[in-house]
Amino acid sequence: MNAEIISVGTELLLGHTINTDASFVARELSTIGVNLLFAGTVGDNVPRLKEALESALSRSDLVITTGGLGPTGDDLTKETIAETAGKKLVMHQESMDRIVSYFKGRELGETQKKQAMLPEGCTVFPNDHGTAPGCGFETADGKTIIMLPGPPSELIPMLKNYAIPYLTRGEKAVIVSKIVRVFGLGEGFVAEKIADLTDCANPTAATYAKDGEMFVRVTARAESEEKAEAMCAPVVEELKSRFEDFIYGIDVESLEEVVVTELGKRGLHLATAESCTGGLLSKRLTDIAGASQVFQMGAVTYANEIKTLLLGVPESTLKQYGAVSEQTARAMAKGVRAKSGSELGIGITGIAGPDGGTPEKPVGLIYIALCDGEHTWVRKMQHAGASKGREYLRWLASSNALDMVRRYLTGCTGLEEAAYSKKI
Amino acid sequence: MNAEIISVGTELLLGHTINTDASFVARELSTIGVNLLFAGTVGDNVPRLKEALESALSRSDLVITTGGLGPTGDDLTKETIAETAGKKLVMHQESMDRIVSYFKGRELGETQKKQAMLPEGCTVFPNDHGTAPGCGFETADGKTIIMLPGPPSELIPMLKNYAIPYLTRGEKAVIVSKIVRVFGLGEGFVAEKIADLTDCANPTAATYAKDGEMFVRVTARAESEEKAEAMCAPVVEELKSRFEDFIYGIDVESLEEVVVTELGKRGLHLATAESCTGGLLSKRLTDIAGASQVFQMGAVTYANEIKTLLLGVPESTLKQYGAVSEQTARAMAKGVRAKSGSELGIGITGIAGPDGGTPEKPVGLIYIALCDGEHTWVRKMQHAGASKGREYLRWLASSNALDMVRRYLTGCTGLEEAAYSKKI
Secondary structure (H helix, E strand, O other): OEEEEEEEOHHHHHOOOOOOHHHHHHHHHHHOOOEEEEEEEEOOOHHHHHHHHHHHHHHOOEEEEEOOOOOOOOOOHHHHHHHHHOOOEEEOHHHHHHHHHHOOOOOOOHHHHHHHEEEOOOEEEOOOOOOOOEEEEEOOOOOEEEEEOOOHHHHHHHHHHHHHHHHOOOOOOEEEEEEEEEOOOOHHHHHHHOHHHHOOOOOEEEEEEEOOEEEEEEEEEEOOHHHHHHHHHHHHHHHHHHHHHHEEEEOOOOHHHHHHHHHHHHOOOEEEEEOOOOOHHHHHHHHOOOHHHOEEEEEEEOOHHHHHHHHOOOHHHHHHHOOOOHHHHHHHHHHHHHHHOOOEEEEEEEOOOOOOOOOOOOOOOEEEEEEOOOOEEEEEEOOOOHHHOHHHHHHHHHHHHHHHHHHHHOOOOOOOOOOOOOOO | OEEEEEEEOHHHHHOOOOOOHHHHHHHHHHHOOOEEEEEEEEOOOHHHHHHHHHHHHHHOOEEEEEOOOOOOOOOOHHHHHHHHHOOOEEEOHHHHHHHHHHOOOOOOOHHHHHHHEEEOOOEEEOOOOOOOOEEEEEOOOOOEEEEEOOOHHHHHHHHHHHHHHHHOHHHOOEEEEEEEEEOOOOHHHHHHHOHHHHOOOOOEEEEEEEOOEEEEEEEEEEOOHHHHHHHHHHHHHHHHHHHHHHEEEEOOOOHHHHHHHHHHHHOOOEEEEEOOOOOHHHHHHHHOOOHHHOEEEEEEEOOHHHHHHHHOOOHHHHHHHOOOOHHHHHHHHHHHHHHHOOOEEEEEEEOOOOOOOOOOOOOOOEEEEEEOOOOEEEEEEOOOOHHHOHHHHHHHHHHHHHHHHHHHHOOOOOOOOOOOOOOO
């Protein structure tokens, strides 16, 4: 099935709102085997929307619109589509009741009421996170039109819970996806290693790279959830056997989530001492709600004196080896662990640039130490993405630190191996 | 002039790459008065690109393509456009020389060389950050076509430095933009207050909201930079007189940039003690290259014992008023200032949620203290965006902290007034 997205909204054409809806819809469509031919954006303008819609219907089986369903005067998607498709708009009582209850007794304006007007005979998609419902229907010549609201907080659940089931209604197909997260291997390398798996049509496997890490999405379609799960399982097992402990989680959100969860399970605590990452590691840990159970103290020690004062890094170490050195990273990890009374301490020191590099210690040289009281491990980052700039280097350093903790907690080896250095 | 953007790339239709190029192009076009009618995305597919191009040329004066200029086999934009527009591709020696020098003597494959093939008679836009040049030309029936590379790091400078001047070549017009950054006033309020200014055609003024703050962009077109500057100046002055010290900078990037710059000018140092923001404030400060001159120490003190141990927050304060209290925020600011030997100390404590709120101390209650040794100011955030979630609350708290330091350094009042509470 070929599909097309039309995003409606003048604000999208002014360039200050980035259209993330289209990406989200595209991604979800691909999981049910729908092929996206075009994605277009038009303003809140009836003739232009009509033109875009007519072009889309002339070449695609499915047209999905996002936006323009709300109560304001420039929300004209429904009216335009109904007219183009030769459908009457009729009041949908259940949607009206929902809108009335959403406003909790406050009086409704006419514009609010028009949100309950929907094309005759359509399948209504309730809006569980706002007022404007969406819908799907077939045109006289067998094309499918779906309308979704613009705000991502409304569109995403409506697409998943109503529009995708509507599209797959004939098939009785259930779709199950597994996200296999990998840290420390390049996307090109992973993609090459699983070319045999990504060629398969059901289940599908596809690689994606983001923020210095990557994931493989395994998706199966079957007549029941159980069967779809059973189809995913061997592919996930195969990925596990190929990438071993470079996989840090299945269906998890991030390295920091895994670290906070694993610390919590074991009743352990982590403390951080950061120089070049400047608090990014503690920020990422505390992005996770509930981090307070496992994270008690973070120190951002930019100045040498503060490294000594707060963490007890010996002045002699700083003098002999410099602030950016394996020895200083070790002393920072040990120091913050002891100071905080945590079982684990992390120390990060390096040169994030753009200035401050020397031939001996170039931008991109970063040492990360993990100390558990008995032993201290150090990972050295070098030349890894130095050209990608300060923000990327800082991010990658914090990811490496999280990966070391994750490996430690789950009994993996490779604590000292810098990400991307190994090809398994 | 009416324009249309066509973004080319199958990866954009799979949904894992968000198309930011189109937004950027849209924004830049608006500054030269070009009106964007449509934005479309097509895959790396000759017939579909051709169809999109033909539709676009039939209704718009200007078509800008992004992507598909690179060396790989699926980069087909140039070939398709040249064919559609009836132009021959010819080798552009200067571009070839640039590509050869980019590869520093390594042998060039045929695919690399094809990047120097450009439509006969076009204006070439050199790629100062990559290999594939862009170009602009007019079709036989007077439409303008511009091709730009896909990677934002190449597209952005090429658009600014070559494509926009190409588009405005006939006019001898220079465009000058001033970004007036505002913190602490809502967009709706600001937009209402300057409705008279935003109605004007040249200079234009437009409001934009992002991450809990907003900015006004003032853009003037004139025959010389001097004249355009002179046209912007009175509008900027008018904004200053209307929004006074809620304006934190003109043509600056962020609050943290202003804070680091202003501290540096005065030779002052700042130390941070964070609880609910978990290092986000120190992360933002150290995002600025050169922060090491003014920022020496950050403490992330999640646990009460650490607040006492590291910052000297009295146990009695924590017991009597609780960790989330004005008194604890004050003690944290004082403590980190003293410990670090900095002139200024910030303390932040609060409840970022989603858990941990009580009827007395709900999610969204955050205290921020600034201490200069003589005096301590406290700003209280409450109900400000509590429903927008943990990430937003943490961001807003760190922005409020930066705003307090900015106001202190530049001699403004209002250090204790929570953002958005005041309507001037």
